[in-house]
Structures are given as C-alpha cells and as structure tokens.
Amino acid sequence: MPADLAVRALCAEARLGPKPGLVDHRGRGAHDDMDLALMLASAEALRPVFRSLALAARRMPVGVALRVELGRLGRAGEQVMLKVTRGVNTHRGALWALGLLVAGAATAGAEREAVGRAARLAAIPDGDIPVSHGERVRRRFRVGGARAEAAAGFPHVVEVALPRLRAGRAAGLAEDVARLDALLAVMSLLDDTCVLHRGGLEGLRVVRRGAARVLAEGGAGTDRGRAALLELDGRLRAARLSPGGSGDLLAAGLFLDLVPWPGSVAGADPGVVSCRR
Ligand SMILES: CC(C)(COP(=O)(O)OP(=O)(O)OC[C@H]1O[C@@H](n2cnc3c(N)ncnc32)[C@H](O)[C@@H]1O)[C@@H](O)C(=O)NCCC(=O)NCCS
Ligand SMILES: Nc1ncnc2c1ncn2[C@@H]1O[C@H](COP(=O)(O)OP(=O)(O)OP(=O)(O)O)[C@@H](O)[C@H]1O
Numbered sequence: 035m036p037a038d039l040a041v042r043a044l045c046a047e048a049r050l051g052p053k054p055g056l057v058d059h060r061g062r063g064a065h066d067d068m069d070l071a072l073m074l075a076s077a078e079a080l081r082p083v084f085r086s087l088a089l090a091a092r093r094m095p096v097g098v099a100l101r102v103e104l105g106r107l108g109r110a111g112e113q114v115m116l117k118v119t120r121g122v123n124t125h126r127g128a129l130w131a132l133g134l135l136v137a138g139a140a141t142a143g144a145e146r147e148a149v150g151r152a153a154r155l156a157a158i159p160d161g162d163i164p165v166s167h168g169e170r171v172r173r174r175f176r177v178g179g180a181r182a183e184a185a186a187g188f189p190h191v192v193e194v195a196l197p198r199l200r201a202g203r204a205a206g207l208a209e210d211v212a213r214l215d216a217l218l219a220v221m222s223l224l225d226d227t228c229v230l231h232r233g234g235l236e237g238l239r240v241v242r243r244g245a246a247r248v249l250a251e252g253g254a255g256t257d258r259g260r261a262a263l264l265e266l267d268g269r270l271r272a273a274r275l276s277p278g279g280s281g282d283l284l285a286a287g288l289f290l291d292l293v294p295w296p297g298s299v300a301g302a303d304p305g306v307v308s309c310r311r
Contacts, residue, residue: 036084036088036135036136036139036140036289036293037081037082037084037085037087037088037136038081039289039292039293040080040084040132040133040135040136040289041077041078041080041081041084042288042289042292043132043285043286043288043289043292044073044076044077044080044125044128044132044285045074045077046213046285046288047128047281047284047285047288048070048073048074048077049070049074050210050213050214050217050284051210052214052263052264052267053214053217053267053281054218054221054241054244054245054248054263054266054267054270054277055241055266055267055270055271055275055276055277056276056277056278056281057069057070057072057073058070063267063270063271063276064232064270064271064273064274064275064276065276067122068119068122068124072119072122072124073124073125075118075119076115076118076119076124076125077125079114079115079117079118080111080114080115080125080129082114083107083108083110083111083114083129083133084132084133084136086107087104087107087108087111087133087136087137087140088136088137088139088140089140090103090104090107090137091104091136091137091138091140091141091151092140092141096151096154096155097158098158100137100155101155101158101160102160102161104133104134104137104155105160107133108129108130108133111129111133112126112129115129127180127228127278127279127282128281128282128285128286130180130184130282131180131183131184131188131191131282131283131285131286132282132285132286132289134152134153134155134156134184135148135149135152135188135286135289135290136289137151137152137155138150138151138152138153138155139289139290139293143295143296144295144296144298145290145293145295145298148290148293149187149188149191149192149290150187152184152187152188153184153185153186153187153188156181156184156185157185167227167231168180168227168231170231171227171230171231172227174230175225175230175234175235177225177227177230178225179225179227179279180227180279180282183224183279183283188283188286190220190223190224190280190283191220191283191286191287191290192290194216194219194220194223195216195217195219195220195283195284195286195287196216196287196290196291198212198215198216198219199212199213199215199216199287199288199291200212200291202215202216202253207253207255208255210254211253211254211255213284213288214253214254214263215249215253215254215255216284216287217280217281217284218245218246218248218249218253218254218263219245219249220280220283220284221241221242221244221245221277221280222242222243222245222246222249223242224242224277224279224280224283225238226238226241226277226278226279226280227279228276228277228278228279229241229275229276229277229279232273232274232275232276233273233274233275237273237275240269240270240273240275241270241275241277244262244265244266244269244270245266245277247262247266248262248263248266
C-alpha cells in the first residue's frame with residue numbers, strides 16, 4: 035500500500051501546475067527531454083520498485099543489512115526508470131526520497147516514526163557513491179543535497195512543505211493552490227543541487243528569490259502571485275533552471291499526507307490525486 039501511495043504522490047506532483055521550471059500538463063518546463071506522459075510512465079514503472087522496497091523494510095530491522103538491500107533495490111529501480119524513459123532522468127531524486135519514506139512507512143504507525151526510520155536509513159553509509167552531478171556540486175558549493183536532506187529527517191518536507199500545505203487547506207485554499215504554495219515555500223529555501231548544477235549560485239538565487247516573491251505577492255491563488263509565478267516560470271525555462279529537488283520534496287510531502295496513519299484524520303481527498311485523472 036505505501037508503494038501505491040508513492041506512485042499517486044508522484045503522479046499528483048507531475049500533474050500539478052503551473053509549476054515554475056518543472057514538467058507539468060503545460061509542457062516540458064526547463065527540460066528538453068521530458069514531458070508529462072514520460073513522467074507518468076516513469077512513476078508507474080516505479081510501482082514494483084516501491085513494493086520491493088516496502089517488502090524489504092518489513093523483512094529486516096533498520097540497520098546496515100536493510101540499507102544495503104535498499105541501495106541494491108534503489109539502483110535497480112533507477113535502471114527500470116532509465117529503460118522506460120530511454121535514458122532520461124525523470125525520477126532519480128524522487129526515487130531516493132520516496133523510496134526511503136516508503137521503507138520507513140512500511141512498518142511505522144505514525145508520520146514521525148516513518149520519517150525517523152527513513153532518516154536513520156539514509157544516514158547509514160552505502161559504500162557505493164557514484165561521481166554524479168550532485169557529488170561535484172556538493173563539493174564545489176559545500177551544500178548537503180539529497181543525502182543530507184534525507185539524513186536530517188527531511189526538514190524541508192516536515193517543517194516547510196507539509197505545514198504550508200495544511201495551513202493552505204485550513205485557510206480554504208483550493209487543493210492545487212495549497213500544493214503550489216507548498217512547492218514555492220520549499221523552492222524559496224532549498225539548496226537544490228539540480229539548480230546549482232545548471233545555474234550555479236546565481237541560478238539558485240533566482241529560484242529562491244523568485245519563489246519567495248510569489249509567496250510575498252499572495253501565493254499561487256492570487257492574481258499578483260500568479261503573475262509573479264508565471265514570470266518566474268518564464269525566467270527558469272529561458273535559463274534552463276529546473277528546481278527538481280523541490281519537486282521531489284513536494285512529492286514526498288504529498289506521500290506522507292496520503293498515508294492513512296492509524297488514529298489520524300485522513301489528509302487529502304484521495305480522488306484528487308488519482309493517476310488516471
Ligand atoms: C542520494 C542519491 C539521490 C544520489 O545523490 P547524488 O547527489 O549523487 O545525485 P544527483 O546529483 O543525481 O541528485 C539527485 C537528485 O536529488 C534531488 N535533489 C537535489 N537537491 C536536493 C536537496 N537539497 N534535497 C533533496 N533532494 C534534492 C534532485 O532531484 C536531484 O536530481 C540517490 O540517487 C542514491 O544514492 N541512490 C543510490 C540508491 C539508493 O541507495 N537508494 C536508497 C533507497 S531508494
Ligand atoms: N515535475 C518535475 N519535472 C522535472 N523534474 C522533476 C520533477 N519532479 C521531480 N523532478 C526531479 O528532478 C530531477 C531532474 O534531474 P536533473 O534535471 O538534474 O537531470 P539530469 O539529467 O541529472 O541533469 P541535466 O539534465 O542537467 O543533465 C529528477 O531526478 C526528478 O526526481
């Protein structure tokens with residue numbers, strides 16, 4: 035079941051729009067090699083991968099052996115994704131964040147417990163760190179990136195995206211507006227290695243300040259905020275800046291919000307996030 039919710043969260047994130055610089059129903063965002071159909075196909079292809087991650091987490095306690103197994107399954111999952119997309123990185127970062135959270139949620143009774151397990155797993159060295167864009171960017175700009183975010187207990191999910199999403203709903207905002215504002219809140223704060231890789235510190239400044247400005251203008255649900263959002267989208271597309279890490283962390287928040295934790299009030303209306311819509 036957590037596996038199905040992870041796929042739904044990925045589809046909901048992909049369909050949400052207008053998102054600045056990211057793939058959505060309008061088009062390719064800052065990417066020239068992906069579109070919504072590819073994102074949805076990639077999300078669906080990851081369903082058995084998430085299932086195998088959840089099964090492993092049910093079989094083994096949090097520890098080195100489980101971390102090694104998740105690393106093996108996660109890397110195999112990346113190959114599944116690359117086969118379906120013919121080599122395009124649609125969901126590498128998302129598989130990392132959601133894979134760990136699916137594993138954490140598989141045996142947890144509450145959101146905090148799931149995130150804590152995911153963080154402990156992320157903090158265990160995996161021993162097989164590839165020389166990726168992220169690794170080079172982390173060294174050059176001295177930022178933590180996706181690994182540090184997970185090992186710290188996903189602070190941009192738990193302390194930024196989810197509170198913003200829930201506050202937006204409580205204030206009566208439409209669901210897509212609450213989600214866009216949650217994405218913008220993450221974008222305004224995150225050291226996103228996707229952005230740093232393509233645009234350096236100046237690119238990161240454009241993304242963060244632009245997102246903060248949309249929120250300061252009233253958020254995605256107001257005329258002024260929407261105009262600022264569309265302007266930011268134009269700038270990010272022109273500069274080929276994709277806030278992919280923020281997209282991943284919004285999907286992670288949507289996943290945690292969808293899990294029907296025992297004894298908690300249900301979060302989003304599940305119908306809103308159906309992949310078939
Ligand atoms: C840790 C990962 C992301 C690799 O990190 P690395 O920095 O080398 O990758 P890369 O530069 O490709 O970035 C990964 C992606 O993370 C996202 N991201 C970028 N910045 C951030 C950030 N600050 N916080 C969260 N996510 C971010 C982006 O989508 C980015 O594309 C991961 O893919 C990995 O180690 N995979 C191995 C398999 C594994 O252990 N899986 C575990 C369970 S699924
Ligand atoms: N809606 C979205 N649109 C685009 N990317 C997204 C979206 N949601 C999440 N992402 C994340 O953004 C990442 C895209 O990575 P990135 O742009 O760095 O690709 P790359 O191929 O590694 O880099 P580059 O294209 O610069 O060579 C994916 O790993 C994915 O997890």
